Amino acid sequence: MNGLTLAERYFERYGGDLLDGEFAAWRERIAVGLAGDGSDCLGFDDEQSRDHDWGPGFCLWLTDADHAAIGAALQRAYERLPKSFAGFGRAVTEWGSGRVGVLETGAWYKQYVRHPDGPQTLFDWLRIPEKDLAACTAGRVFHDPLDDFSRRRRRLLSFYPDDVRLAKIGARCMSIGQSGQYNFARVLARGEVFAARYAETKFCNDLMSLVYLLNRRYAPYYKWLHRGLLALPRLGRVVHAQVKALVSAGDADEKRAHIDALCAAAIAELQAEGLTSSDSRFLVDHGPLIHERIHDPALRRLSVLVG
Known part of the structure; x- marks a missing residue:
């Protein structure tokens, strides 16, 4: 029970x-x-x-x-x-x-x-x-x-007001792209194994947070962040499986392939919702486009990194 x-x-x-x-x-x-x-x-x-x-x-x-x-x-x-x-x-x-x-x-x-x-x-x-x-x-x-x-x-x-959700989604695009598509490979090439592991963890955390935002659900405490994906209809099970495969992979090329697949899935979902019109495979190119959709002037003036 x-x-x-x-x-x-x-x-x-x-x-x-x-x-x-x-x-x-x-x-x-x-x-x-x-x-x-x-x-x-x-x-x-x-x-x-x-x-x-x-x-x-x-x-x-x-x-x-x-x-x-x-x-x-x-x-x-x-x-x-x-x-x-x-x-x-x-x-x-x-x-x-x-x-x-x-x-x-x-x-x-x-x-x-x-x-x-x-x-x-x-x-x-x-x-x-x-x-x-x-x-x-x-x-x-x-x-x-x-x-x-x-x-x-x-x-x-009833979830975040629309403008706040947009700010958070835009910020997640920036941090996901920075940690996973940019920094992970660079620090790994330098032999910085701790920085690479941190970038991988940051990437997974923020990517999962983005999935919760897309589903209009609040992301729980980190211990339950991954498990909670299974209840989310949009990308939940796909990202759950792919994140597990990423953190379990022992080969750097395999990890990069999982990162690319996760980012492609996220971009496709952003496009499907009409949040971005860009075809770029880099999430940092989508963040500012999403941020520009914010209606509140004060919130829109914040950096796209804030969220």
């Missing part, structure tokens, strides 16, 4: 009694679910994940006023719930405490997106790490009659 299913079943078994008891008057104001950091929220957890910050539990999100009124009492009641369920206990580390239990909605979102109501400007959107947006939109909401938590979640799930 994965963590999301366990959390939902745990809530179904004990959450009703919790909300129907002394907190019945607040039931329609409390949001319940599991979201945030952790492989369980992404649905990627397995047996290995169960040794830390995993197990039966759920989040209860309250408005600021409700948290002040009943937060402490609700947390005490939550802590009285059974510590094990369906044969699983909860393993908590000092770094994972506070992931479940009673939380204030605005503060919870602020830790990920720097503002209780989410990004307020295009530049706010641009600055937030993709992994943080992925974390706070992962997981599942089990109960939210008030719709306060879910309303903010839906706004984030």
